Amino acid sequence: MNRLKYSLLFAALGAIFFIPFLGGVHLFDWDEINFAEVSREMIINEDYLHITINFQPFWEKPPFFFWLQVLSMKLFGINEFAARFPNAVCGILTLVILYNIGSKLYSSTFGFIWAGVYLGSVLPFLYFKSGIIDPVFNLFIFLGIYFFILFFWKKENQPQILLLQNKWLYLMAAGIFAGLAILTKGPVAFLIICLVFIVYWIFQRFRLFVGPHHFLIFSIIAAAVTLVWFGIETLKNGPWYVTEFVRYQYRLFSTPDAGHAGFPGYHFVVLLIGCFPASVFALRGFFKMPAPSHHYQQDFSLWMKILFWVVLILFTIVKSKIVHYSSLSYFPLTFLAALVIERLVARQLTFARWMKVMLSIIGGLYIIIIIALPFLGMNVETLKPLIKDPFAVANLDAAVNWTGFEILPGVLLFLVLALSLWNLSRDYIGRGLMLLFGGMPVFVMLTLIFFIGRIEAYSQRAAIEFLESKAAEDAYIIPHGYRTYTHYFYGQLQPGQNPNRHDKEWLLHGDVDKDVYVISKVNRNSALEENPNIERISSKNGFIFYKRKVKQE
Numbered sequence: 001m002n003r004l005k006y007s008l009l010f011a012a013l014g015a016i017f018f019i020p021f022l023g024g025v026h027l028f029d030w031d032e033i034n035f036a037e038v039s040r041e042m043i044i045n046e047d048y049l050h051i052t053i054n055f056q057p058f059w060e061k062p063p064f065f066f067w068l069q070v071l072s073m074k075l076f077g078i079n080e081f082a083a084r085f086p087n088a089v090c091g092i093l094t095l096v097i098l099y100n101i102g103s104k105l106y107s108s109t110f111g112f113i114w115a116g117v118y119l120g121s122v123l124p125f126l127y128f129k130s131g132i133i134d135p136v137f138n139l140f141i142f143l144g145i146y147f148f149i150l151f152f153w154k155k156e157n158q159p160q161i162l163l164l165q166n167k168w169l170y171l172m173a174a175g176i177f178a179g180l181a182i183l184t185k186g187p188v189a190f191l192i193i194c195l196v197f198i199v200y201w202i203f204q205r206f207r208l209f210v211g212p213h214h215f216l217i218f219s220i221i222a223a224a225v226t227l228v229w230f231g232i233e234t235l236k237n238g239p240w241y242v243t244e245f246v247r248y249q250y251r252l253f254s255t256p257d258a259g260h261a262g263f264p265g266y267h268f269v270v271l272l273i274g275c276f277p278a279s280v281f282a283l284r285g286f287f288k289m290p291a292p293s294h295h296y297q298q299d300f301s302l303w304m305k306i307l308f309w310v311v312l313i314l315f316t317i318v319k320s321k322i323v324h325y326s327s328l329s330y331f332p333l334t335f336l337a338a339l340v341i342e343r344l345v346a347r348q349l350t351f352a353r354w355m356k357v358m359l360s361i362i363g364g365l366y367i368i369i370i371i372a373l374p375f376l377g378m379n380v381e382t383l384k385p386l387i388k389d390p391f392a393v394a395n396l397d398a399a400v401n402w403t404g405f406e407i408l409p410g411v412l413l414f415l416v417l418a419l420s421l422w423n424l425s426r427d428y429i430g431r432g433l434m435l436l437f438g439g440m441p442v443f444v445m446l447t448l449i450f451f452i453g454r455i456e457a458y459s460q461r462a463a464i465e466f467l468e469s470k471a472a473e474d475a476y477i478i479p480h481g482y483r484t485y486t487h488y489f490y491g492q493l494q495p496g497q498n499p500n501r502h503d504k505e506w507l508l509h510g511d512v513d514k515d516v517y518v519i520s521k522v523n524r525n526s527a528l529e530e531n532p533n534i535e536r537i538s539s540k541n542g543f544i545f546y547k548r549k550v551k552q553e
Contacts, residue, residue, distance in 0.1 A: 002103075002108045003099075003100060003103055003108065006099055006103075006108065006111070006112055007096045007099060007100060010092075010095040010096050010099050010115050010119075011092050011095070011096050013095065013119060013441075014088075014091050014092030014093075014094075014095045014096075014119070014128075015088075015092055017091075017119070017125070017441050017445055018087075018088040018091040018092060018128045018129060019085075019088045020445075021129075021448065021449065022080065022081045022084040022085060022088060022129065023079055023080040023081030023082075023084070024080075024449075024452070024453060025080070025452050025453050025456045026080060026456060026460065026461065026464050026490070027080050027083055027131055027489065028456070028459075028460070029460060029484050029485060029486055030483075030484070030485055031131075031132045031133075031324075032083065032084075032130060032131040032132060033484075033485040033486055033488075033489045033490075034053065034485045035061075035065065035066065035069065035083070035131060035132065035133060036069060036078075036080075036083035036131055036489055037053060037485055037488045037489040038051055038052065038053060038058060038061075038066045038069075039066045039069035039070050039073055039083070040073070040078050040489060041053070041055060041495075042063075042066060042070050043070055043073060043074070043078065044494070044495060045495065048063070048067065048070065049063070049229065049232060049233060049236075050233075051063055051066065053485070053488065054488055054493065054502070055493070055495045056502070059244040061133065061185060061186065062182070062183050062184060062185065062186055062226075062229060062230070063183070063229055064136070064180060064183040064184040064229075065086065065133045065136055065137070065184050065185075068086040068136065069082065069083055069086055069131070071086075072085040072086055080131075083131040084129065084130060084131040086131075086136065087127065087128050087129070087130055087131065087132070087135045087136065088128055088129070090128060090135045090136050090139060091127075091128025091135065093139070094118065094128070094135070094139055095115045095118065095119055096115075097139070097143070098111065098114045098115040098118055098331075098334075099111040099112060099114065099115040101114075101146065102114040102115065102338065104161075105161070105296070105297060105300055106297060106342070109342065109345075110338060110339075110342050113338040113341050113342055113345075114334060114335060114338035116437050116438075117278050117281075117334045117337050117338050117341065117437055118278075118330070118334045119437070119441050120277070120278070120436070120437030120438065120439075120440040120441055121275045121276065121277065121278040121279075121330075121334060121337075121437075121440065122274055122275065122276055122366075122440070122444055123270075123274035123275055123323075123327070123330065124275065124278075124330045124334065125440075125441060125444045126444065126448075127324065127327060129448065132324060133184060133185050134185075134324045134327045134328075135327075136184055137181055137184045137185040137189065137328075138327055138328045138330070138331065140177045140178070140180045140181035140184060140189070141177075141178070141181045141189050141192060141193065141328055142307075142328070142331045143173075143177040144174050144175075144177035144178035144181060144189075144193055144222075145174070145193060145196060145303065145307060146174075147170050147171075147173040147174035147177060148170075148171070148174035148193075148197075148218065149299075149300065149303055150163060150170040150174075151167050151168075151170035151171040151174055151210075151214075152209060152210060153296055153299075154166075154167035154170055155167050155210065155214070158295070158296050160294040160295060160296055161294065161296045171214065171217060171218055171221075172221055174218055174221075175217070175218045175219070175220070175221025175222045175224075175225070176221060176222075176225055178190060178193055178218070178221075178222040178225075179221065179222040179223065179224065179225025179226050180225060181193075182222060182225070182226045183225060183226050183228065183229060183230075190219075190222065191314075192310060192311065192314065192328065195310045195314065196303070196306050196307050196310050197215070199306045199309075199310060200302070200303065200306055203302060203306070264316060265316075266316070267312055267315055267316055267325070267326040267329075268312070268316075270323055270326060271312070271326060271329055271333060272362070273362055273365070274323070275330060275333055275334075276362045276363065276366070277359055277362070277363065277436055277437070277440065278333060278334050278337035279333060279337070279362075280337075280355055280358045280359050280362065281336075281337040281340040281341055281344075281355070282333045282334070282336040282337040282340070283358075284340045284349070284352070284355070285301075285336030285337065285339050285340045286305065286336065289301075289339065289340075289343065289349075290343055290348040290349065301335075301336075301339065304331070304332035304335045304336065305332065305336070307328070307329075307331070307332045308329050308332035308333060308336070311326055311328045311329045312326060312329055341433055344429050344433070345429050345430050345433070347429075351424045351425070351427075351429060351432075356421055356424065356425065359417065359420075359421060359436075360417070360421065363413065363417040364417075366410070366413055367410045367413050367414050367417070368410075369410075370406075370407065370409050370410030370413065370447060370451075371407045371410035371411070373406065373451065374402050374403075374404055374405075374406040374407055375404075377400060377402040377406075377454065378402045378404070380396040380397075383396060384396060389523070390522050390523040390542075391521045391522050391523050391524075391542045392542070393542075394522045394541055394542030395458045395459065395541055395542045396458065397541050397542070398457045398458045398461070398462065398541045399457075400454050400457045400458060402454070405450075406450045406451065406454075408446060408450065409443050409446040409447040409450055409451075412439065412442065412443050412446060413439070413440075413443045415439075416435060416436060416439030416440070416443065417436070419432075419435050420432045420433070420435040420436035420439070423435060458541070460486065461541075462540035462541040462542070462543045463484075463486055463519055463543045464486055464490050466519065466538075466540070466543070466545055467486055467487055467490040467491045467519075468490050470491060470517055471490065471491050471492040472492075473515070474514055475514055475515040475516065475517055476497075476501055476507055476512070476514065476515070476516045476517065477491040477493075477516075477517045477518075477519070478504065478507055478516065478517070478518055478519070479518075479519050479520070480504075480508075480518050480519065480520040480524070480525065480527070480528055480546075481520050481521060481524025481525060481527075482520075482521055482524060484519075487519065498513055500512075507548075508528075508531060508533075508534070508548070509531075509533065511551070512548065512550055513550060514550050515547060515548065515549055515550050516547070516548040516550075517545065517546070517547055517548075518534065518545070518546040518547070518548065519543060519544070519545055519546075520543070520544045520546065521542055521543060521544065522539070522542045522543075522544060525544045525546075528544070528546055533548055534546045534547070534548045535547050535548070535549070
């Protein structure tokens with residue numbers, strides 16, 4: 001009965017926090033708009049097998065997430081809410097799944113803590129408000145590994161845990177979820193899973209914990225799921241997609257993609273600060289802990305630590321450094337945090353001084369930033385001399401209304417953190433942790449409400465509003481000097497146009513058959529200013545807008 005009650009509770013909390021305001025701001029360049037555009041073009045083409053951007057083949061991602069967005073757009077229309085809705089649903093399911101897995105492996109209390117910690121940490125919360133692929137992709141990988149662990153325990157006749165299903169059903173579930181992960185973002189899913197298995201095998205002192213035939217069956221099931229699309233695509237169009245896909249994945253691993261380079265410790269910092277406050281407690285989980293009640297609990301903890309380090313090291317090696325690359329780590333990180341918190345509540349661990357210091361430092365950083373931003377926004381002229389990038393300086397000219405009330409999320413976090421630390425320091429552990437992880441979702445939601453629209457106004461809104469104003473015109477719209485997907489989605493690009501439209505030289509200098517609008521940035525427009533065929537029509541917040549008129553016969 002408790003399981004059902006708390007499952008419904010977390011489903012309700014997920015709906016309350018993840019669904020509201022999904023459509024409150026435009027989609028953000030690149031990933032959100034990129035993926036939504038793929039889904040929009042699927043609907044326009046009425047072709048759900050072929051993935052296109054600019055109505056040309058797009059081979060960087062498989063289609064499963066786009067299918068989810070298509071279903072959402074069929075329900076809610078082609079808009080921001082629909083593009084983000086699948087991840088809100090994923091967030092609701094994730095909380096319910098974590099509660100139930102935690103309850104099965106430990107207790108209802110542990111399941112409650114794990115789901116609550118996930119909901120109450122910054123980046124895990126934020127990703128369910130986005131339109132990117134990773135939340136769905138990560139959930140499938142996690143479930144693939146989880147069911148493989150259950151298969152392993154069932155095969156070994158682990159006596160301490162009740163596993164009602166046949167071992168082959170657990171293996172089949174593992175293969176299905178692994179296949180869905182591959183179908184969501186590609187073979188990197190299988191790579192991660194295999195690396196986790198290999199590291200676990202090493203920890204088993206090279207003892208084959210499953211037979212080669214078991215792994216083969218798992219792989220065949222995963223591959224069979226992917227054939228729903230990969231197979232049909234290969235049969236219809238040959239192996240070109242797979243070839244290009246592999247080349248793209250290699251480029252991601254070997255070179256910084258589109259300028260997304262970073263220092264070696266990038267993802268360590270992202271997880272420490274971005275997964276606050278779970279990250280502080282998770283750190284303690286990497287050191288010696290009180291012995292668990294059952295052997296399988298110790299084994300699961302090992303699996304989670306392996307998953308964490310595999311993801312972190314793998315994407316530290318990868319040249320491209322993007323925040324969401326390490327997001328699969330949120331599952332093991334919040335698990336370890338929940339493990340530490342359960343031990344704190346049970347008085348098997350003490351709330352150490354270093355935890356208080358780290359909570360204060362990282363929480364204080366959030367508070368300072370949130371409280372400082374409104375005052376900086378109201379005094380942007382004082383910032384301009386400090387900024388060297390002309391485009392960033394021009395962004396600050398956006399008409400953004402700062403009232404001062406935007407400090408409220410920072411004030412709330414200060415109160416939450418202060419009360420939590422006060423209770424924790426006086427050994428009111430349960431009350432202090434409830435305050436901390438209960439207050440964090442409210443803080444994150446308020447921060448989004450107060451800030452995300454204003455940030456978008458500075459960063460991209462001028463360009464998007466221009467595109468929306470020209471979407472109904474029969475004209476070409478292109479960017480110049482920078483890469484973007486905004487002109488496809490918000491310019492409502494349609495198929496069946498002159499094939500020369502893919503030739504930028506033709507659009508800027510050739511004999512075009514209709515007007516051309518060009519969007520550039522203030523620091524990348526010199527070539528356009530020298531082009532006598534192009535007229536500068538307006539500018540706003542660092543974006544420069546040009547028009548090339550078609551020659552009249």
